[in-house]
Amino acid sequence: MGKNLTYKILEKHLVSGKLVEGEKIGIKIDQTLTQDATGTMAFLEYEAIGASKVKTELSVSYVDHNMMQIGPENQNDHQYLQSVAQKTGVYFSRAGNGICHQVHLERFSRPGRTLLGSDSHTPTSGGNGMLAIGAGGFNVALAMAGEPFPMTAPKVVGVKLTGKLQPWVAAKDIILRVLSILSTKGNVGCIVEYFGEGVSSLSVPERGTVTNMGAELGATTSIFPADEKSKAYLTAQGREDQYEPASADADAKYSHIVKWLHPEKDATFIENIRRYCPGAQINENEKNSDGAIQVEFDEIHIDLNELEPLAAQPGSPDRVIEVRKIAGMTVGQVIVGSCTNSSYHDLMTVSTALKNKSVHPGVSFAIAPGSKQVYTMIAKNGGLGDLIASGARILESACGPCIGQGQSPGSGVVSLRSFNRNFVGRSGTSNDNVYLVSPETAAAAALTGKITDPRDIGEYPNIEWPEKFLVDDSMIIAPKDDPVEVIRRDTIGSPPDNQPLPANISGLVLLKAGDKVTTDHIMPAGEWLKYRSNIPAYSRAVFVNVDSTGHERGKEGFDAGEPSFHDRALAVKKTGKHGIIVGRDSYAQGSSREHAAICPMYLGVKVVLALAIERIHRDNLVNFGIVPLLFKSETDYDGITSGDNLSIDDIRNQLKPGHDVHVINPITTKDFYASHNLTQTEIDWVLAGGRLSFIAASKN
Numbered sequence: 001m002g003k004n005l006t007y008k009i010l011e012k013h014l015v016s017g018k019l020v021e022g023e024k025i026g027i028k029i030d031q032t033l034t035q036d037a038t039g040t041m042a043f044l045e046y047e048a049i050g051a052s053k054v055k056t057e058l059s060v061s062y063v064d065h066n067m068m069q070i071g072p073e074n075q076n077d078h079q080y081l082q083s084v085a086q087k088t089g090v091y092f093s094r095a096g097n098g099i100c101h102q103v104h105l106e107r108f109s110r111p112g113r114t115l116l117g118s119d120s121h122t123p124t125s126g127g128n129g130m131l132a133i134g135a136g137g138f139n140v141a142l143a144m145a146g147e148p149f150p151m152t153a154p155k156v157v158g159v160k161l162t163g164k165l166q167p168w169v170a171a172k173d174i175i176l177r178v179l180s181i182l183s184t185k186g187n188v189g190c191i192v193e194y195f196g197e198g199v200s201s202l203s204v205p206e207r208g209t210v211t212n213m214g215a216e217l218g219a220t221t222s223i224f225p226a227d228e229k230s231k232a233y234l235t236a237q238g239r240e241d242q243y244e245p246a247s248a249d250a251d252a253k254y255s256h257i258v259k260w261l262h263p264e265k266d267a268t269f270i271e272n273i274r275r276y277c278p279g280a281q282i283n284e285n286e287k288n289s290d291g292a293i294q295v296e297f298d299e300i301h302i303d304l305n306e307l308e309p310l311a312a313q314p315g316s317p318d319r320v321i322e323v324r325k326i327a328g329m330t331v332g333q334v335i336v337g338s339c340t341n342s343s344y345h346d347l348m349t350v351s352t353a354l355k356n357k358s359v360h361p362g363v364s365f366a367i368a369p370g371s372k373q374v375y376t377m378i379a380k381n382g383g384l385g386d387l388i389a390s391g392a393r394i395l396e397s398a399c400g401p402c403i404g405q406g407q408s409p410g411s412g413v414v415s416l417r418s419f420n421r422n423f424v425g426r427s428g429t430s431n432d433n434v435y436l437v438s439p440e441t442a443a444a445a446a447l448t449g450k451i452t453d454p455r456d457i458g459e460y461p462n463i464e465w466p467e468k469f470l471v472d473d474s475m476i477i478a479p480k481d482d483p484v485e486v487i488r489r490d491t492i493g494s495p496p497d498n499q500p501l502p503a504n505i506s507g508l509v510l511l512k513a514g515d516k517v518t519t520d521h522i523m524p525a526g527e528w529l530k531y532r533s534n535i536p537a538y539s540r541a542v543f544v545n546v547d548s549t550g551h552e553r554g555k556e557g558f559d560a561g562e563p564s565f566h567d568r569a570l571a572v573k574k575t576g577k578h579g580i581i582v583g584r585d586s587y588a589q590g591s592s593r594e595h596a597a598i599c600p601m602y603l604g605v606k607v608v609l610a611l612a613i614e615r616i617h618r619d620n621l622v623n624f625g626i627v628p629l630l631f632k633s634e635t636d637y638d639g640i641t642s643g644d645n646l647s648i649d650d651i652r653n654q655l656k657p658g659h660d661v662h663v664i665n666p667i668t669t670k671d672f673y674a675s676h677n678l679t680q681t682e683i684d685w686v687l688a689g690g691r692l693s694f695i696a697a698s699k700n
């Protein structure tokens with residue numbers, strides 16, 4: 001039986017374990033990337049474990065998130081990162097050089113290699129045949145120190161592409177279609193692999209858009225083969241010597257996927273599985289205790305000829321709808337940028353569509369090119385001038401509005417963005433209304449002031465890819481061998497510190513949240529982002545926009561009068577009790593930010609209990625000594641109320657691989673068993689109070 005590309009790359013990088021679906025394995029990491037918002041903590045941790053020069057083939061530290069510089073914090077972080085990169089043998093991409101994923105794809109991605117990045121959109125480089133995985137900063141610090149990356153040998157979801165994208169239909173529409181089938185839930189432990197003749201019509205940056213937003217599926221990563229298109233891309237980047245073909249065998253097998261979906265709540269996903277997965281079985285009679293039915297399929301098939309412009313409606317990237325079905329809605333803001341869609345092709349398509357025309361008077365239209373390379377090229381060829389002439393607001397090459405760093409929309413204003421996430425409030429406006437669309441659909445709305453199917457605005461620009469990109473790496477500083485003094489100013493804190501797990505948990509439920517809590521809910525970015533290198537300061541932001549019953553600020557039921565999570569948690573900590581967070585399905589989806597574990601840890605949280613916890617967050621909890629427990633049924637979740645006391649007696653001995661943990665509510669005397677999927681090694685880390693404490697204890 002032939003092998004898929006994922007398993008071929010894993011096989012070459014396997015350091016420990018058996019390469020069998022579901023088994024725990026360790027893989028060698030060839031490259032790492034960090035960005036400034038997660039990187040300061042990652043480098044503080046790297047220093048704390050006593051590592052010196054990195055052991056990877058290549059590690060790059062980017063500055064792209066914390067760019068506003070209101071107060072001294074951001075530049076203090078930048079200078080710390082630049083100096084520590086020099087000291088540790090890491091390349092440093094300066095502020096202004098572009099968004100980490102776009103720059104990494106352009107300048108460093110290599111087919112067949114592995115990449116670990118402290119950012120959930122690291123899979124962007126999967127567009128160039130890499131196995132590129134997002135992780136918490138501590139895992140990346142360990143990879144820089146030469147440690148293998150622990151993961152579960154994945155299920156591989158095969159997505160077969162046929163045909164060719166039609167005018168005005170874009171790569172963004174491919175990934176939105178995939179999200180409309182797989183949803184953001186239930187894909188933990190999967191890698192999505194694209195194959196089929198339709199792949200060859202897509203350029204590497206287009207593939208990068210698809211693998212980038214694959215992060216929204218909650219999958220480990222997504223990957224395309226490396227082929228003639230990859231060779232042409234690397235040649236145009238002056239890196240033809242780094243090309244190697246990488247693809248699945250012709251008779252490769254993909255995994256059999258089984259999902260549990262709710263017949264009513266998940267009706268659209270079930271319908272799309274029926275439509276796009278040949279031979280799918282919808283086992284209506286196979287119901288679990290929560291009323292979900294079993295859905296099985298082998299491959300997803302998407303005919304690019306038939307694809308049409310799509311949009312993700314506000315709240316979640318999987319609320320996908322055809323653009324024509326929402327056409328006519330008044331739009332107040334349009335932004336093209338972010339690591340998903342800010343390539344040369346994206347910007348030139350928009351610029352050509354807007355050439356000699358004016359942005360609609362009701363629309364605030366902004367662009368943020370993904371890299372200095374893209375920016376310089378559109379500046380030199382006149383594309384930027386056309387955008388300025390049309391009325392576009394020009395932003396710097398950085399994450400910017402994607403993470404609530406400026407351009408927050410007005411209350412309830414419809415904002416169309418070429419980004420990858422539209423969680424409520426992420427834009428910086430609590431009652432925002434953000435739709436995720438392709439740059440093509442964004443351009444159409446910028447012109448008409450309404451959601452518009454781009455196929456209705458006229459001739460398609462058909463931008464040619466350049467034979468040579470403008471290569472100028474002067475903003476990437478190579479590490480030096482000379483001794484370097486690390487610049488550590490007063491706003492830079494210390495790496496997190498924790499105590500061993502107590503003998504008994506005597507806890508209080510600080511928050512009972514519902515489904516799909518994102519890391520943006522746990523640790524908001526926006527105005528708080530500048531505190532990433534200072535845990536006490538940043539911990540004031542934990543769940544700051546959510547009340548104890550999980551209601552979001554700006555939504556009905558939100559109790560603005562109750563003390564903040566931070567204050568409630570510290571009050572509980574003072575009494576000697578432990579904090580517990582309760583979540584439902586898909587807890588902590590989204591970003592890789594390990595602060596969503598570190599700051600709750602700092603506030604005394606010892607246990608997170610949920611129906612399902614997303615992969616990166618689960619690993620972050622373990623790394624920082626918080627026990628990730630799983631409800632075995634919705635009834636147990638339903639039985640808990642915010643403010644409940646929960647005890648776990650003798651937790652240190654109860655935690656054994658494959659053994660359930662007994663949770664007691666001493667007041668209602670309701671008790672239940674919760675499961676976990678920790679290995680013995682992970683249990684040892686949790687018992688020590690996290691990996692930093694574990695490493696420190698093993699040195700003594």
Ligand code: MIC
Nearest residue numbers: 037038119120121591592593
């Ligand atoms: C995001 O898109 O949410 C971020 C900001 O890039 C995060 C990383 C972070 O929180 O710093 C991510 O995707 O991992």
Ligand code: SF4
Nearest residue numbers: 121338339399402403
């Ligand atoms: Fe930056 Fe947004 Fe991409 Fe995250 S998703 S790396 S914030 S552009």
